[in-house]
Amino acid sequence: MKVTISDVARAANVAKSTVSKVLNDSPKISNETKQRVREIMKQMNYIPSSIATGLARQSSQTVGLLVDMSKESEFLNQFFYNIIGGIESVMGPLGYELTLCNIQHHDAEDHFLNRLVLNQRVDGIIANNSVLTEELAKELDRLNFPYVSIGEMEPAASWVDFDNEAGGRMLTRHLLEQGYCSPAFIGGQRNERIFSRRLSGYLQALKQSGRLVRQDWIVNSQADEHEGYRSALRLLVREDRPDSVVCMTNYTAFGVLKAARELGIEVPGQLGIAAFDEYPLSRYTTPPLTSLNIDTFKLGVTSGQWLMDHIRENCTASRRLLLEPELIVRESTAGPAR
């Protein structure tokens, strides 16, 4: 059926091992032999079986991408495509395949640890930090198994993330520089690390410019449209309302916009709005949103490179990357009316 290394060897009148060495371009084989064997391989349409190679080499030439497909509004969901693209752009040329693993419905027995790692289906793992808990990370460390986290983790691990704190500072500072005096912060759950980072940047910017922080202007809620809307409604009907808002997500911002429109509050004249993330809405709201763009492709590339270093043991030290976001200024923060 399928042509194997033995077939080629027979046809070329050499030993299997010779063919194998040709395959791996061993320097111990004469050029003539290489030429000849390669010729025959081509003629016979020989393609080595990666399963057999994997078994012999004890490596699958595959990396696993852990995703929780249950979470619709997942970080990975939005940036999935770019991040994967970045990872692939470094793994692909090196001959590695990418395997997607949904960690959602697998119970203990069928856990990805068994399913992929101990299984030897993958040589390394990339996962975001909502999936790769610190407990799992410890286990991988114990097994000395290569992995990189997308999203901040505890110091022991290698991870790449974008600088949420800087992002919070940038959005807030931008509002202040535009002449807004009293920015609020809407969206996000207290216990989420990403929220606390973003909020912390907001607080830093306020303090650095000597403004006072008003706790009642920091609103925790789901980072979606509905909650953004509700939060904004409550906040904006008050006498002493903020003159601008930093929003956790595009959707939060959309909700805030809607509330402002209903209350007859003009954006940006009476309310400035700046939001995290550039996708999917910032360009398309009315008015368009000032927001933060992040180079998700680069996030993928870096995590891929580091994982490769890990796998090839060029570098097993834990590293971290904090990618600086880019401020995209649009109409929603054009400045308060005087």
Next chain:
Amino acid sequence: MKVTISDVARAANVAKSTVSKVLNDSPKISNETKQRVREIMKQMNYIPSSIATGLARQSSQTVGLLVDMSKESEFLNQFFYNIIGGIESVMGPLGYELTLCNIQHHDAEDHFLNRLVLNQRVDGIIANNSVLTEELAKELDRLNFPYVSIGEMEPAASWVDFDNEAGGRMLTRHLLEQGYCSPAFIGGQRNERIFSRRLSGYLQALKQSGRLVRQDWIVNSQADEHEGYRSALRLLVREDRPDSVVCMTNYTAFGVLKAARELGIEVPGQLGIAAFDEYPLSRYTTPPLTSLNIDTFKLGVTSGQWLMDHIRENCTASRRLLLEPELIVRESTAGPAR
């Protein structure tokens, strides 16, 4: 290092083959032995190597997902996540992994055919029709290799798609029913199959209701914001302008909205707008867009199921699914002002 089947066999005082049979729950093994061996496997933390199993069984328990990651505005891009989720929901429980393969930068030698198929890295393939050309499909047929296309293909192949023609009819009819008399069609390239399907639905609806078709109201262009905008500007300044538009994509519609706003044309009062696709903008434009939603998860589920049938040879016949889209009525088609 790693514990193998031999280790278990030794510890249990049985033959490797016995352990293997226990692993596969062969009926030829006594329950006592099964119990005992399983116990020991658990104690020793034995996990079978899927590579070895693959080699022995000549199957990788993996399916390949072909994607062209270069195309940013790719169909798959937008719906990627849901489709993959659907595929995984059927493959995962059956013990199959998903492997992503970027077909973009691989040249002839490094083609996915070699890289995945002939390689035996995957047991089957799912790809969308922009990636899986008919030429490739023929080759796979020749190899008798299981695959399913996401998106219409020639009759010989199995494919799932949503009914673009019906979609075109639904949007157009809806406009007419709302009282708009003269809908235009904006966006899409003549040579794209998806465009011709959608357009054809539009034409059908017009003819069925006895309206005349105006070729100059069918505008070909990139299906993005900019081109939607430009096309709409040209169309809407004319004396005999259409009173409504069917848009190829969300982005096209956004461009049209922008043009209308600039020209002072009210939506929906003076211009009705209906658009294909529900993501990412339809809910968030001003006014929100009437659009078509499709069950992308189901697209994934079906393609996964069919591929499994193919792999297991339950059913190798070629099948096709045309998923009916769902009309989501929103403000943008509320009806013309009288």
Next chain:
DNA sequence: TTGTAGGCGTTATCAG
């Protein structure tokens, strides 16, 4: 420089 033999961790086919 090339060939021989054994191993990678399973499954499958027979005997017993």
Next chain:
DNA sequence: CTGATAACGCCTACAA
């Protein structure tokens, strides 16, 4: 029911 033994297709000493 259980156990040898030979695949599966490739790699890697070590020997020639």
